[in-house]
Amino acid sequence: MAIYQLDENIWFPDPHLGEEDGLVAVGGDLSVNRLLLAYCNGFFPWFSYQESDEPYWYCPLDRFVIFPKEIHVSHSMKQLMRHGKYIVTFNKDFEGVIRGCSTVDGRNNEFGAWLGSDMMKAYTELHRLGYAASVEVWEPDDATSEEQSLKLVGGLYGVAIRNAFFGESMFSLVPSASKLALIHLARALDKIGGAFIDCQFETAHLKSMGGRHISYEEYMRLLK
Numbered sequence: 001m002a003i004y005q006l007d008e009n010i011w012f013p014d015p016h017l018g019e020e021d022g023l024v025a026v027g028g029d030l031s032v033n034r035l036l037l038a039y040c041n042g043f044f045p046w047f048s049y050q051e052s053d054e055p056y057w058y059c060p061l062d063r064f065v066i067f068p069k070e071i072h073v074s075h076s077m078k079q080l081m082r083h084g085k086y087i088v089t090f091n092k093d094f095e096g097v098i099r100g101c102s103t104v105d106g107r108n109n110e111f112g113a114w115l116g117s118d119m120m121k122a123y124t125e126l127h128r129l130g131y132a133a134s135v136e137v138w139e140p141d142d143a144t145s146e147e148q149s150l151k152l153v154g155g156l157y158g159v160a161i162r163n164a165f166f167g168e169s170m171f172s173l174v175p176s177a178s179k180l181a182l183i184h185l186a187r188a189l190d191k192i193g194g195a196f197i198d199c200q201f202e203t204a205h206l207k208s209m210g211g212r213h214i215s216y217e218e219y220m221r222l223l224k
Helices: 032-040 073-083 094-107 117-128 177-191 204-208 216-223
Strands: 002-007 021-027 056-058 063-064 085-092 132-140 150-161 166-172 196-198 213-214
Touching: 021 063, 032 117, 032 150, 073 177, 085 177, 094 117, 094 132, 094 150, 094 166, 117 132, 117 150, 132 177, 150 177, 166 177, 177 196, 196 216, 213 216
Parallel strands: 002 021, 166 196
Antiparallel strands: 021 056, 063 196, 063 213, 085 132, 132 150, 150 166
């Protein structure tokens, strides 16, 4: 097992040679070309900007994904969606979503925070070029006038290339907002034949939504 040092050239080592936790390489940059090469091969950057000036690159061999057709919609979520309390959009406020993911509940002040200014700039540039996308959840105000305003109360963002969506982060200011965004994302991907949503690491929340493990070999077969 080894951790490789990247340089100014854009390349990634064989992920089978990395650490057990999926860490394979350190260094390089967050340029568009490097990020695109990374995601096309199952890599993603994840590092504490308070502790390191260099990106850490992960590529777990045990992948945790959600297949669009397998998204789990609980009874309570079905009720929430029927009531139409929230409005869900795509790519209407990418910067608002990534900012929410960074700062909700004081995440940016916690030790180990990873969504810093460099990461936010990198993914905002990916979005500008059409390689990253957001899902927004809005709550209408109670105004009775025609100028009803909307408040961003949750959402998610990630990288959208080839036939997959690589989830990066999500946030909620109201209960179940991130779940609602994930359900709408899965349904939208299903309609266009998307292969999977890459969740990067298993969490109880994502497992309850239908996430499961597949091998890196199966992951790359589906991606290609």
